[in-house]
Amino acid sequence: MNKTLLSVAALLAVGATSASAADLPAKIYTKAPPIVAFDPWDVAFGAAIMSDYVFRGITQSNHKPSVTAYFEPRYNVTKDLQLYVGSSFESISFPNRAAAEVDIYGGIRPTFGAFAFDFGVWGYLYPGGTCQYGGTGVDFAGNFQGAECAANGLLNGNVLKKDVSFFEGYAKVAYTVNDQFTIGANEYYTPSYLNSGAWGNYASVTAKFVAPTTGFGPSGVGAYVSGEFGRQWLGTSDSFYGVPAFPGGIKYKDYNTWNVGVGFTYKVFTLDLRYSDTDLSKADCNAFTSDFSASFSGDFSPINPSGVGSKWCGATFIAKLSADVTLQSNIK
Template sequence: MKKLALLATALAIVSGSALAADMPVKAVKAPPPPAFDPWDIAFGGGIMSDYIFRGITQSNHKPSVTAYFEPRYNVTKDLQLYIGTSAESISFPNRAAAEVDIYGGIRPTFGAFAFDIGVWGYLYPGGTCYYGAPGIDFAGNFQGAECAEKALLNTNVIKKNLNFFEVYGKGVYTVNDNWAFGFNEYYTPSYLNSGAWGNYASITGKYTAPGTLFGSSGVGMFISGEFGRQWLGTSDSFYGTAAFPNGIKYADYNTWNLGVAFTWKVFTLDLRYYDTDLSKGNCNAFTSDFAARGNITAATGTFVTPINPTGVGSNWCSAAGVAKLSFDLTAMTNLK
């Protein structure tokens, strides 16, 4: 009798389990994907041993600090709109102490191709006017009391207002995780408010080392370089010479840089070499370098060129090595 009771109980358990297995199970819904947030903000800053722009120092070969702030709106994952502002400490001939940039544009992406098209404004607040006495330009125009009472010892001249803007287009083709190549194109109707149009074009290349190069340290490395050419038009009469009273045709020049950078988390240490093929005389004519000096000796002669009759020479366009430590963050990636 006990055996029959145990058998009945076992059959009931088995039968119940089978019925439970046959019962339909309600599927558990997967959590919804996170909502697409189109807004983002990029920001960062850095310190560098020299601020070089297109091969020419903007800080008199002295250290400079920089920072930027850039709100972004992602229309889709392949189309971004952005505006931004950045600032750098400088040492300019008109005694402006900072460059303040305001820019904006659009960044479309098509597979391995990424483009950037926009407008960039360069502002130099706090400038003052300097003119070699007596304050009359070579076209016979009086430059005003402010210019007349101030003169650079090397006879260079500079305007108070150097603000200007450029329109630009950039592109990068990413070959794979290691290689990328790009181009840049910038145009302005008046470079540094000189009256001379400017066109800058360059090609770039970048090699990113495999992430395992430094083991599990999290340190990355890349090597990058750029070769560019700056074309320049004729300045207005403020920068004229006796030979060219209505302005001077600035010398076109080539510039290049090559460097290696190390990354760790949000930090980048960039070690880079810059140079141009501008002579010291043509560099002086273009930059109005307040620190430019003459070099009149029997052995070396002077820095006289067709557009630099004073013989004063500038080293602002000479070769320079620059170390820069910077950090870069985005709100969506780094602040969540």
């Protein structure tokens, strides 16, 4: 997409007015800088395979491998202001048997010196789901959830809606300390997390250190260390997820999550090796995720009276191999 116009040499004549001819040369010749055409359009796209798809400390793929891909057109209003839209998909393993996660998003990225901001809206869509309630299909508040819900149920008694799609508004900022070190902060909010009726607010801080390019490894290979610490606050669900003590809905447990890892880059490829964890108990994890693979373990809590415990929120290791391309930078 880069287009460069042919530069035109210009001669500038500077004459002495108030100064004498002996003070200044009669003429000064300089060459004008090249005139570069500005192409505002760019496209980023890529794909990855990972050993586990983990979102805010919780597996979305039942601790199994997952694939993902994305496509993101961009428009640079100026060198410091970018508009963008995008779409991505991830393979998942949800209790409602949704076919995949399909994301649609868009926003604006302004830059002020060392500060890079990102504001936008992100939609998480989960098509192809089936309602899982089982039995009579009547929740503890006396609401009938429908014939489909009543006809399908998970063996461990967990429940999940047919459609768990939701959206979040977000704001991010990254501060480049120097060529090697970057820190950042993120904020996301949704009025109904996973369409549960419970609001959600996620905030995190991040840090990344990139190894100097000189003196590290083979030519063209880069490396970095990065980490994130975040907290997810959650509200109260609707009656679909109610339990005998809370028929109108349950107050999900707020939790902390963190991850740390190292990465290696070569051209458009990145290999990221990462450890992730949360402080959710197995009981509260089960109430939040409706894990279809969870079994009875004696993990009781006020919002999880069944004693079924989930391992979806525990410590896990993720290996991810990705390729990321932008037309302006990578396509010649």
